[in-house]
Amino acid sequence: MKKVQAHYDAVAHIYDRRYGVGKGSQYYAHLTRQMLECLDTKGLLLDIGCGTGLFIERYLTQGSEAIGIDLSRGMIAHARERLPESDFLVGTAEALPFRENTFDSVASLLTFSYIQHPEAMIADVHRILRPGGTFALCTLGKNLLTSVIPALYWIGEKMEVRKIGVGDFDERYYDEDEMEVLLENAGFTEVCVRRCSFAHVSLASPIFHIARKMEPFVEEKLPYFAYNLCASGKKPG
Numbered sequence: 001m002k003k004v005q006a007h008y009d010a011v012a013h014i015y016d017r018r019y020g021v022g023k024g025s026q027y028y029a030h031l032t033r034q035m036l037e038c039l040d041t042k043g044l045l046l047d048i049g050c051g052t053g054l055f056i057e058r059y060l061t062q063g064s065e066a067i068g069i070d071l072s073r074g075m076i077a078h079a080r081e082r083l084p085e086s087d088f089l090v091g092t093a094e095a096l097p098f099r100e101n102t103f104d105s106v107a108s109l110l111t112f113s114y115i116q117h118p119e120a121m122i123a124d125v126h127r128i129l130r131p132g133g134t135f136a137l138c139t140l141g142k143n144l145l146t147s148v149i150p151a152l153y154w155i156g157e158k159m160e161v162r163k164i165g166v167g168d169f170d171e172r173y174y175d176e177d178e179m180e181v182l183l184e185n186a187g188f189t190e191v192c193v194r195r196c197s198f199a200h201v202s203l204a205s206p207i208f209h210i211a212r213k214m215e216p217f218v219e220e221k222l223p224y225f226a227y228n229l230c231a232s233g234k235k236p237g
C-alpha cells in the first residue's frame with residue numbers, strides 16, 4: 001500500500017494531464033457516463049480512490065453532495081484545490097472510517113485493481129451504504145491488455161519510467177463472473193457487470209478516434225478486447 005501511495009504522491013501534479021484534458025478527458029467522460037448511469041445521483045456519494053476529484057466534479061453536475069477518500073495525500077491536495085466545497089480525506093479503501101448506513105451511493109473508478117482484500121472492501125462498502133443505496137465501480141478487467149501489464153510495469157519500474165500507474169503494485173484484474181460473485185457474496189442485488197471502453201487513453205489521436213467508433217461493437221461482440229469492467233449493485237432496501 002505504501003508503494004502505491006508514494007507513487008500517486010509523486011505523480012499527483014501531472015495526473016490531470018492524463019485524464020483531465022484532450023483525448024484523456026474524452027476517455028474519462030466515457031467511463032464516467034457509464035458510472036453515472038448505474039448510480040443514484042440524489043443524496044450523499046462516497047468516491048473511493050477519488051484521486052484529484054475528477055469523478056466527483058462530474059458527479060456534482062448531476063448529484064448533490066460527495067465525499068472523497070484516497071490513500072495519497074498529494075492526490076487529495078489537488079482534489080481539495082479543485083473542489084473546495086467538498087470533503088476529502090486521506091485514508092484507505094481497506095478500512096473505511098464511516099458509520100454503517102451513511103451513504104446513498106458509493107463509486108470507485110480506476111482504483112479497485114490496487115485493492116488487496118477485495119471481499120473485505122466490498123463488504124465494507126455494503127456496510128456503509130444505506131438500504132437501497134447503489135455501488136458502482138470501474139476497473140481494468142481481465143483481458144489481452146492486462147495479461148501483459150504486470151510484466152510491462154515490472155520492467156517500467158526497473159527502468160525507472162515515471163508514468164502514471166507504472167510500477168509493480170500487485171494489481172488484480174477480474175472477469176465478469178468473478179466480479180459478479182464478489183458483489184453477490186457481499187449481499188448486493190441487481191448486480192450488473194459489463195465490459196466498457198476499447199479506445200485506450202494512450203492511443204495516438206487518429207487510432208483513438210477509430211477505436212472510439214468501434215467501442216459499442218467491441219463491448220458487445222468482442223468483450224475480451226474492451227479494457228475496463230463496469231460493475232454495480234444495490235444494497236437491498
Ligand SMILES: C[S@@+](CC[C@H](N)C(=O)[O-])C[C@H]1O[C@@H](n2cnc3c(N)ncnc32)[C@H](O)[C@@H]1O
Pocket residue numbers: 001004005008019048049050051052053054055069070071072075091092093094108109110111114115165
Ligand atoms: C488511477 S488513480 C484513479 C483516481 C480517480 N478515481 C480517477 O478516476 O481519476 C488510482 C487512485 O487510487 C488510489 N488508491 C490506490 N489504492 C488505494 C487504497 N487502498 N485506498 C484508497 N485509495 C487508493 C490512488 O492513490 C490513486 O489516487
